[in-house]
Amino acid sequence: MEANQVIVCHCEELTVADLKMAFEHGARTFDDLKRMSRCGMGHCQAKYCFDAANDHLANWSKVPVECLPNTRHRMPIRPVPLKVFIEGGFHEG
């Protein structure tokens, strides 16, 4: 398998080549990749692909990986049904 066909984001099935294309169109941070390609927007919410994608970005842009901004993590940490979110719980009927 060619190196650039390796999957980085499994949830959204994005390869190194997909992310490289976003980079070539100017994406420089993980959030840019996210908006351009959906990388990180899958079921695991970037828990799996964040580090790998950032390593590629750092490599392509020649910026140390520690200098890249983090992605914003938002509620909820784990998927929960809407009824759990409703204040005071959800009442049937």
Add this chain to the structure above:
Amino acid sequence: MKVETYDAIVIGAGVVGLGITYELSKQQGLKTLTIDQGYPMSGTSGATQAWIWVHSKTPYKYGQLSLASANRYQELQEEIGDIEYIRSGGIAPIFSKQELYDAKALQLEMSKANIPVDLLSREEILKLEPNLSPNLLGATYSPIDGHVNPFKLIQRYHLQAKINGAHFSFYNGVRALEKTEVGYKVTTNRGVYEAEKVILSAGLWSKSIGEFLNIRIPTHTSRGQILVTEPTEPLIHHVIIGMRQLSNGIVLMGFSKEDVGYDRRTTMDVLQDTAEKSVNLVPKLKDVKIVRSFSGIRVMPNDGLPIFGEVSEQKNLYVAVTHSGMTLSAILGKSMAELVTTGESSFPMEAYSIERFKGREENQ
């Protein structure tokens, strides 16, 4: 420092600035540069519901503008490639008697613009959308409303403009804007650029950039928080005020408007309220899982209408600042390119001139 010269510079590469850039790029021989302090979706355009919404845009003239934009998206879909513009039809649910009266007034107002708005009874609306709550009194419905894929729209504008020869500079914030003898000088953190014409389309930030030239752009901010579900069975088939379901089964839900300045956090109270409203509207959502939330800040002109056109005291300086930028980018782009290159636009835009704020209280 070397100064680069262009015919026109667009400040801000959100959906509005890119729509303008794309239309300008079709002009042979016009050299343009579009500058953004971040990347095209780092502003409001990256945190949006992306409805192309027409049927409740009052007064009717504003409805007409929104309709013209919706029609332009049909052409763009051919011109720039698939932006997933779909006219799903739009529904505004009615829960109370007062809303019912308002709906009748809306129907009348929109008829002046030939925008079809149907007033549906509970039975009719439940036939159209069986998963809506039976507690509804009814709804207004219009086949004109729809949605676009905002990521695709922005990519297509950007790529097609690039192919046509437009220049771009990202991660390059504008730090000063001055008048020169021939036009304007734009100073950024990476260089100095000059152009005869400048178009200010920096969304929320336009107000502070305008201050470099003493132009007051009377806007305020409005945060919207959105809940995102996992992909689920098809529950709704139209855009329903507050929510839509994407083709991959994900439902986006949001009803909130808060003036909290540039604060882009999400907060538990608003998200709980959003969940409650959503379940009241579509009861089956109660068991669907939320995977994510996000928030975006809308820029709101103080009288709610777009601010568009040349600034009278600053010749060759144009502004395009609006809420509902997803709905309007197509018509604003086309009109701005016409205005910049010929001095006139085919769709009447005079009513949206910034001059209307002169002497008004909002301008204080």
